[in-house]
Amino acid sequence: MCRLKGLKYLLVSMVLFLSVGVQAQQDIDPLESYNRKAHSFNNFLDDVAFKPLAKGYRAVTPDLIETGVRNVFGNVRDLGTMVNNVLQFKFEHAAVDLARVLFNTTAGIGGIIDVATVMGLEKHSEDLGQTLGVWGVPSGPYLVLPFFGPGSFRDSPATLIGVDAWSYVNHVPTRNVGYAIRLIDSRVQLFEFETLISGDEYIFIRDAYLGLRQQAVMDGVVDETFNDDDF
Amino acid sequence: MKKSFIALAVASALTVPMVAQADTTLFGSARFDVTDTDSADDVDSATNRIRFGFSGEETMDSGLTAGYFIRLQASGIDGNDGAAANGNVGVSKVALFIAGGFGKLILGDADSPVQRAEGVQTLTAMFDGSLEVAGSEFSHGGISYESNVYSGFQFRAGVGDVDSDATSAEDSYGFSVDYSNDLLDVSIAAGEEADASLFGIGGKVKLGAFTVGAAYSDKEDFASYGSLSAKYVVGKLSLAAQYETRDLDAAGAKDWDSVNVSAQYALGGNASVTLGAIDYNDAAEAGGKSDTVTLRYAISF
Numbered sequence: 001m002c003r004l005k006g007l008k009y010l011l012v013s014m015v016l017f018l019s020v021g022v023q024a025q026q027d028i029d030p031l032e033s034y035n036r037k038a039h040s041f042n043n044f045l046d047d048v049a050f051k052p053l054a055k056g057y058r059a060v061t062p063d064l065i066e067t068g069v070r071n072v073f074g075n076v077r078d079l080g081t082m083v084n085n086v087l088q089f090k091f092e093h094a095a096v097d098l099a100r101v102l103f104n105t106t107a108g109i110g111g112i113i114d115v116a117t118v119m120g121l122e123k124h125s126e127d128l129g130q131t132l133g134v135w136g137v138p139s140g141p142y143l144v145l146p147f148f149g150p151g152s153f154r155d156s157p158a159t160l161i162g163v164d165a166w167s168y169v170n171h172v173p174t175r176n177v178g179y180a181i182r183l184i185d186s187r188v189q190l191f192e193f194e195t196l197i198s199g200d201e202y203i204f205i206r207d208a209y210l211g212l213r214q215q216a217v218m219d220g221v222v223d224e225t226f227n228d229d230d231f
Numbered sequence: 232m233k234k235s236f237i238a239l240a241v242a243s244a245l246t247v248p249m250v251a252q253a254d255t256t257l258f259g260s261a262r263f264d265v266t267d268t269d270s271a272d273d274v275d276s277a278t279n280r281i282r283f284g285f286s287g288e289e290t291m292d293s294g295l296t297a298g299y300f301i302r303l304q305a306s307g308i309d310g311n312d313g314a315a316a317n318g319n320v321g322v323s324k325v326a327l328f329i330a331g332g333f334g335k336l337i338l339g340d341a342d343s344p345v346q347r348a349e350g351v352q353t354l355t356a357m358f359d360g361s362l363e364v365a366g367s368e369f370s371h372g373g374i375s376y377e378s379n380v381y382s383g384f385q386f387r388a389g390v391g392d393v394d395s396d397a398t399s400a401e402d403s404y405g406f407s408v409d410y411s412n413d414l415l416d417v418s419i420a421a422g423e424e425a426d427a428s429l430f431g432i433g434g435k436v437k438l439g440a441f442t443v444g445a446a447y448s449d450k451e452d453f454a455s456y457g458s459l460s461a462k463y464v465v466g467k468l469s470l471a472a473q474y475e476t477r478d479l480d481a482a483g484a485k486d487w488d489s490v491n492v493s494a495q496y497a498l499g500g501n502a503s504v505t506l507g508a509i510d511y512n513d514a515a516e517a518g519g520k521s522d523t524v525t526l527r528y529a530i531s532f
Contacts, residue, residue: 092440092465099468099494102506106265106526119496119504121468 028210029142038144039202045147046187054187066185068112073166073182074123075104075111080163084126088134093124125216128163129155133217142206150209259283260531269522281305282323288330295331300324334378337389341375342368344387344407344420345448348431351409351418352444354462355471357507357525358491362458362477362515364450365429369403385409391424402426413437427451433458440464454479467497477515487515502530 029035058066082097100116100123108115117123132154133139140153151159166182169175197204260283265276284302291297304323326339342350345365353359369375375389391403405422417434428451435444442462449455460473470493477487491509498504505527511520 091463095463095465095470096468098470099496102494103496103504106506106524107504119498121496 027141028139029206031141031143035142035144035206036202038146039205041146042144042149050184050187054184054191057184058188058191066188069181070185070189071104071108071114072111073178073185074114075101075108076165077125078104078123079165081124081126083163084128084131085124087131088126090126093126096121097124128158128161129213130217132158133213139210139213139217142210150205152210152213155213254289255285255287257283257285258532260529262527262529264525264527266523266525270516271521284324288328291329295329298328298330300326300328332379334376337373337375337377339373340368340370341373341389343391343403343422343424343429344389344405344418345422345424345429345431347387348407348418348420348433349446349448349456349458351416351433352435352446352458352460353473354435354442354444354460355473355491355507356469356493356495356505357527358489358493358509358523359460359473360458360475361489361491361509361520362456362475362487364448364454364456364477365424365431380411383410383412385411387420405429424450427453435460452480467499469493469495471495485514486512487518487520488512489515489520500530501532502528504528 061069078097078101082094082101085091085094085097100121101111103116103119103121104111104114107113114123129152137154139155143151143153143156145151145156148156148159166175166178169178259281261278262280263276264279265274266279267274282302282304284300286298286300288296288298301322302324303320305320324340326337326341328338329336343365346363346368349363349365350360369389369391372392373389375387378386386406386408388406389404403422403424405420405424407418407420409416409418411417414437415434416436417432419432420430422429429448431446431448433444433446433448435442440463442464444458444460444462446458447456455478456475457478458473458475460471462469462471472490472492475489475491479486489509489511491507493505493507495503495505506525507527508522508524510522516522
């Protein structure tokens with residue numbers, strides 16, 4: 001359901017951005033030349049490393065375990081979401097996030113089972129980039145970083161310094177294995193969206209990313225004024 | 232054919248008493264807990280409380296209302312916890328009352344006024360009031376009076392078991408004045424218990440989704456008690472926290488402190504899931520208290 005919602009946002013955002021025009025594209029992507037090189041580098045890394053690893057992971061891991069692993073990292077991520085909801089003064093959401101972590105960590109056996117969602121506690125997704133956006137910090141130009149992928153002048157640094165509860169795991173081998181599994185699992189989740197890409201892959205991903213980020217900052221509210229001339 | 236006749240006869244037999252007791256309400260609750268207790272270094276699961284009972288009221292010839300509340304309880308039915316093991320059931324609360332224009336006269340179990348004042352501010356869903364000092368309710372032989380509510384004010388008074396030969400532990404009395412409206416609950420009470428004077432004041436105020444409460448009480452030659460509590464409600468979720476302290480009068484005794492927190496989510500259908508934890512300071516632990524975390528599924532009817 002969530003993914004369908006995300007797909008809907010993606011398509012809406014594509015329409016919005018395609019209607020903005022060439023001038024706007026220069027505003028949002030003045031570093032296109034560099035970004036395309038970084039994008040190609042990331043694609044190369046994906047082809048030789050991440051994609052094969054993700055395929056292998058999905059092939060050997062039963063769906064049940066895959067879901068459990070995803071839930072564990074989702075539970076940890078809920079802590080970061082809670083902090084960002086507090087920073088955005090969304091205390092009701094933060095309270096629900098806290099309850100999610102408490103119930104999933106105990107009744108959900110360390111977060112393996114997402115009992116909170118079954119109970120009716122809605123899952124949220126917030127990060128530092130969204131928090132900065134809510135505070136009024138503009139997205140800035142589109143920016144692709146090697147290894148880290150699509151971002152912006154606001155979101156990419158926020159990703160690097162944002163609240164990642166997993167980084168507080170003291171046992172270094174556990175923490176590093178966790179990072180690796182989380183990365184691979186994130187890549188697995190992208191498989192189903194790859195078939196949607198058409199035309200210039202770079203532009204498709206850029207526009208989709210920027211549109212989704214705008215949606216995330218605005219909590220799904222599209223703040224665009226349509227002009228008949230755009231159609 | 233024969234089976235149908237028997238079924239009809241059984242149904243008729245069951246229906247007659249139900250009609251005769253139409254004004255009786257059957258109620259009850261059950262809890263299943265998974266508890267991690269620090270001192271026991273053990274995680275234990277148990278159906279640790281089952282309560283059920285009957286309540287109702289009838290109109291007497293005089294026009295006054297006669298009522299009753301009878302509650303039974305089985306504790307620790309898995310045989311590991313509590314005194315009433317192996318499914319033993321005992322009476323946990325019995326109160327009869329007579330009500331009318333004068334107020335309500337309660338005969339039997341009731342909270343003592345000071346105990347109630349301490350508990351007015353209770354907001355957490357678990358472990359609340361663990362350090363209160365007025366712990367004794369008016370037990371089975373108690374006689375209490377509650378006035379009607381006048382502009383939000385209500386007066387209460389009562390005595391514990393009436394037994395001239397009894398030990399001082401049963402020699403208790405108390406009275407209180409309460410005020411309540413949509414946003415505020417306050418109770419001020421005084422009395423005596425086990426030959427020691429008691430005083431208590433407690434209250435809570437609702438501020439939107441937040442409710443905050445506080446209480447102070449003192450029991451002569453024993454201890455004083457203080458509490459601060461807060462609760463935040465989001466839809467069916469409530470998060471609450473309470474700080475309690477017991478300042479013991481004994482020379483050289485260190486204060487007992489505790490912090491307890493709870494998260495409760497209503498599942499609908501009178502079912503809920505609660506996660507609660509309490510943390511005591513070293514002095515309280517030396518006095519027999521233990522840090523505890525409990526995950527509870529409860530249902531009531």
